[in-house]
Amino acid sequence: xxxxxxxxxxxxxxxxxxxxxxxxxxxxxxxxxxxxxxxxxxxxxxxxxxxxxxxxxxxxxxxxxxxxxxxxxxxxxxxxxxxxxxxxxxxxxxxxxxxxxxxxxxxxxxxxxxxxxxxxxxxxxxxxxxxxxxxxxxxxxxxxxxxxxxxxxxxxxxxxxxxxxxxxxxxxxxxxxxxxxxxxxxxxxxxxxxxxxxxxxxxxxxxxxxxxxxxxx
Numbered sequence: 001x002x003x004x005x006x007x008x009x010x011x012x013x014x015x016x017x018x019x020x021x022x023x024x025x026x027x028x029x030x031x032x033x034x035x036x037x038x039x040x041x042x043x044x045x046x047x048x049x050x051x052x053x054x055x056x057x058x059x060x061x062x063x064x065x066x067x068x069x070x071x072x073x074x075x076x077x078x079x080x081x082x083x084x085x086x087x088x089x090x091x092x093x094x095x096x097x098x099x100x101x102x103x104x105x106x107x108x109x110x111x112x113x114x115x116x117x118x119x120x121x122x123x124x125x126x127x128x129x130x131x132x133x134x135x136x137x138x139x140x141x142x143x144x145x146x147x148x149x150x151x152x153x154x155x156x157x158x159x160x161x162x163x164x165x166x167x168x169x170x171x172x173x174x175x176x177x178x179x180x181x182x183x184x185x186x187x188x189x190x191x192x193x194x195x196x197x198x199x200x201x202x203x204x205x206x207x208x209x210x211x212x213x214x215x216x217x
Contacts, residue, residue: 011049011059013039018060023106027113030057058127061114064107065131071096072138086146087200090139094169094192097135099177100185108177136162143199151200161199168195 017039021030031053036046050056072093079089099105118124139162146152169192176188 007049010041010045014041014046014049014056015060015063018056019106019110022060022110022113027057027110027117032056054121054123057114057117057121058123060110061124061127062131064110068096068107069134069138085200085204086142086149086151087196087204090142090200091193091196093138093142094165094196095189097169098173098188098192099180100188105177105180108173112174112177132166136166139165146200146204149204150202151204152202156199165195168192 014035017035018030020038021034025034032046032050033043035056036043039046046056050059075092075096076089079092096104097108099108114124115128118128136159140158143152143156143158143161147154147156147158172188172191176184
C-alpha cells in the first residue's frame with residue numbers, strides 16, 4: 001500500500017502539472033489527459049486523485065490561495081516581531097494578492113482565469129466564495145485588532161471595511177494584471193497604502209509599549 005507521503009507527493013505533482021499546462025496553454029486547455037502527460041502519469045492515476053476537470057481546477061485554485069495565505073501569515077509574524085503597526089502589516093498582506101512580481105503574476109492569471117470559468121461551475125464558485133470569506137475574515141480581524149490598540153476608530157465597522165478593502169484589492173489586481181508597468185505598480189501600491197491609512201489613522205499603543213519595554217530591557 002502506498003504511504004500517505006506518496007499520495008501527497010503525487011497530488012502535488014499533479015497540481016504542478018496543472019499549473020504548467022494552464023500557464024503555457026491557458027486554463028481552458030487543462031484536461032485530465034494533458035495534465036497526465038505533463039505529470040508523467042497515466043490518465044487513470046490522475047483520475048484516481050481527481051475524477052474530473054472541475055475537481056482538478058478547484059484543487060489548483062485552492063492551492064494557489066493557500067500559498068497566498070501562507071505568505072500573508074509569514075508577513076504578519078515577521079512584522080509583529082518588529083513591532084510594526086497593524087496598518088503596515090495589512091498593507092503588506094494585501095500586497096501579496098497583487099501581481100507585483102513574476103510569481104504573483106502567474107498566480108493572478110490562474111485566479112482570474114478560474115473566476116471566468118467559475119461562472120458556469122457551482123463547485124468552482126463555492127471555492128471562490130470560501131476563499132473570499134477567509135480573506136475578509138483576516139482583514140476584519142486586522143481592523144478589530146487596530147481598534148483594540150488605537151490605530152482604528154472604535155466606531156469602525158470591521159466587517160464592512162473588510163468587504164470594501166477586499167473588493168478594492170481585487171479590482172486593483174485586474175487593472176495591474178492588464179497594465180504591467182512600473183507606473184501602474186507604483187500607483188497600485190499607493191492606492192493600497194492610501195486605502196488602509198484612511199482607516200488606520202491613530203497611534204498603536206501596544207506597539208509603542210512593546211518597543212519601550214524592549215529598549216528598557
